[in-house]
Amino acid sequence: xxxxxxxxxxxxxxxxxxxxxxxxxxxxxxxxxxxxxxxxxxxxxxxxxxxxxxxxxxxxxxxxxxxxxxxxxxxxxxxxxxxxxxxxxxxxxxxxxxxxxxxxxxxxxxxxxxxxxxxxxxxxxxxxxxxxxxxxxxxxxxxxxxxxxxxxxxxxxxxxxxxxxxxxxxxxxxxxxxxxxxxxxxxxxxxxxxxxxxxxxxxxxxxxxxxxxxxxxxxxxxxxxxxxxxxxxxxxxxxxxxxxxxxxxxxx
Amino acid sequence: xxxxxxxxxxxxxxxxxxxxxxxxxxxxxxxxxxxxxxxxxxxxxxxxxxxxxxxxxxxxxxxxxxxxxxxxxxxxxxxxxxxxxxxxxxxxxxxxxxxxxxxxxxxxxxxxxxxxxxxxxxxxxxxxxxxxxxxxxxxxxxxxxxxxxxxxxxxxxxxxxxxxxxxxxxxxxxxxxxxxxxxxxxxxxxxxxxxxxxxxxxxxxxxxxxxxxxxxxxxxxxxxxxxxxxxxxxxxxxxxxxxxxxxxxxxx
DNA sequence: GATCATAGTCGTCTTCCTGACGATAAACAC
DNA sequence: GTGTTTATCGTCAGGAAGACGACTATGATC
Numbered sequence: 001x002x003x004x005x006x007x008x009x010x011x012x013x014x015x016x017x018x019x020x021x022x023x024x025x026x027x028x029x030x031x032x033x034x035x036x037x038x039x040x041x042x043x044x045x046x047x048x049x050x051x052x053x054x055x056x057x058x059x060x061x062x063x064x065x066x067x068x069x070x071x072x073x074x075x076x077x078x079x080x081x082x083x084x085x086x087x088x089x090x091x092x093x094x095x096x097x098x099x100x101x102x103x104x105x106x107x108x109x110x111x112x113x114x115x116x117x118x119x120x121x122x123x124x125x126x127x128x129x130x131x132x133x134x135x136x137x138x139x140x141x142x143x144x145x146x147x148x149x150x151x152x153x154x155x156x157x158x159x160x161x162x163x164x165x166x167x168x169x170x171x172x173x174x175x176x177x178x179x180x181x182x183x184x185x186x187x188x189x190x191x192x193x194x195x196x197x198x199x200x201x202x203x204x205x206x207x208x209x210x211x212x213x214x215x216x217x218x219x220x221x222x223x224x225x226x227x228x229x230x231x232x233x234x235x236x237x238x239x240x241x242x243x244x245x246x247x248x249x250x251x252x
Numbered sequence: 253x254x255x256x257x258x259x260x261x262x263x264x265x266x267x268x269x270x271x272x273x274x275x276x277x278x279x280x281x282x283x284x285x286x287x288x289x290x291x292x293x294x295x296x297x298x299x300x301x302x303x304x305x306x307x308x309x310x311x312x313x314x315x316x317x318x319x320x321x322x323x324x325x326x327x328x329x330x331x332x333x334x335x336x337x338x339x340x341x342x343x344x345x346x347x348x349x350x351x352x353x354x355x356x357x358x359x360x361x362x363x364x365x366x367x368x369x370x371x372x373x374x375x376x377x378x379x380x381x382x383x384x385x386x387x388x389x390x391x392x393x394x395x396x397x398x399x400x401x402x403x404x405x406x407x408x409x410x411x412x413x414x415x416x417x418x419x420x421x422x423x424x425x426x427x428x429x430x431x432x433x434x435x436x437x438x439x440x441x442x443x444x445x446x447x448x449x450x451x452x453x454x455x456x457x458x459x460x461x462x463x464x465x466x467x468x469x470x471x472x473x474x475x476x477x478x479x480x481x482x483x484x485x486x487x488x489x490x491x492x493x494x495x496x497x498x499x500x501x502x503x504x
Numbered sequence: 505g506a507t508c509a510t511a512g513t514c515g516t517c518t519t520c521c522t523g524a525c526g527a528t529a530a531a532c533a534c
Numbered sequence: 535g536t537g538t539t540t541a542t543c544g545t546c547a548g549g550a551a552g553a554c555g556a557c558t559a560t561g562a563t564c
């Protein structure tokens with residue numbers, strides 16, 4: 001087909017972000033309240049238009065910084081400081097997903113350590129960390145007894161896909177360390193796995209597994225007591241990105 | 253940000269297809285020759301614009317049918333007939349990836365059994381199955397001694413990503429059966445794994461593994477001799493989509 | 505300070521999976 | 535028949551993982 005600008009329909013392209021963290025033993029996602037129609041007042045995933053001269057990953061990193069102050073991290077470098085892991089998730093382009101116009105959204109997944117309060121344009125009441133089960137339940141009631149409206153657009157589907165990606169990816173990669181501060185203990189890492197998978201893991205087998213997987217953890221030499229009990233060794237994330245053999249998610 | 257049509261730049265959205273099959277013990281991809289600039293005369297992945305009223309997966313299925321006659325298959329249904337597996341791969345949106353204009357391409361991955369000759373608008377010389385190593389080598393020479401030009405646009409990257417997705421996905425899913433005809437033998441399935449991974453597998457251990465994984469293979473009762481030697485049992489793909497435990501790709 | 509609760513760390517045992525590989529079975533070519 | 539090819543079954547050793555006992559090192563409580 002020859003080049004003819006009228007031969008293709010114009011699309012708006014956005015990036016939407018599934019930003020996950022672990023807070024108080026629960027997997028939480030960043031949600032922002034919509035200020036305008038459609039879905040005014042409803043919670044949604046953060047996101048925005050891709051600019052004319054921007055790559056998709058640049059746009060995602062920019063939105064992430066705008067919403068959280070996080071600095072997106074090159075995936076080839078181990079996670080450190082307050083950098084977050086950022087990767088492309090999937091693209092959603094149903095013709096009716098936005099009632100205003102044809103919008104294709106390239107969703108990205110970000111994994112971050114537990115952060116202070118979120119900010120959305122400086123207005124804290126319009127952004128929050130919410131447990132993913134709370135955001136995904138349809139028409140139920142939240143912990144405060146207030147009715148829960150489903151997320152705007154197809155964001156419930158996007159969030160569910162992002163959560164599933166995170167759950168499966170920490171099996172065979174060292175991505176779980178992206179939820180941890182730069183230095184962490186084996187127990188803290190185990191609580192990340194428990195929160196993301198929603199299961200209880202045997203501390204002894206987990207300890208044997210992660211300390212025995214080459215390149216996963218590097219001891220820093222320090223110890224700490226953050227949870228009461230015996231002090232634990234501190235580790236940093238090792239260079240390995242793919243775990244071999246993988247962590248196994250317990251059956252059902 | 254309020255709704256303002258001038259607030260976002262317009263994009264063209266395309267789908268590109270990585271269509272993989274196994275021919276003569278080699279992993280091959282479908283390539284089409286470009287008829288117009290840019291990259292006129294160069295090989296590229298098949299693809300085209302997403303229409304105004306089309307979902308992304310619909311557009312990918314339409315392009316697949318146009319190029320190969322394959323009927324894309326709902327992933328929730330086991331592969332059968334001449335249906336192919338089709339899934340979204342990733343989205344590529346570098347501002348400079350198409351010199352004409354801003355194009356975002358949603359790449360899809362299709363896996364198909366070995367097919368008769370491809371057709372591209374009825375012109376066989378403009379479409380072919382080529383071994384993926386041949387398409388991915390840069391500036392080398394093909395088997396016929398003719399110099400090989402790299403694929404157009406960023407299609408080498410897209411193809412490489414698709415191949416890597418296929419290689420990893422047959423580890424933990426039953427997707428390898430998408431490369432097989434409706435009924436196949438354990439040996440044929442093994443040769444699929446060998447071609448996709450580029451390794452040799454022990455026939456005895458492979459047989460034990462696939463016949464011992466629940467839901468992977470269903471015996472049809474028939475036997476056949478397609479490769480010489482003792483007749484082999486025929487199987488269909490079972491309902492299982494996730495293999496547990498997974499097939500393990502040999503180290504290195 | 506003794507006791508208790510909490511977490512972290514090291515071992516043991518059994519079971520399952522895998523890789524290596526011997527042996528047998530059933531076809532075809534000569 | 536002999537040889538070749540492919541399919542299929544069996545055996546054995548090594549490694550990984552689940553279950554779980556035991557010990558260690560801290561803070562909290564009496």
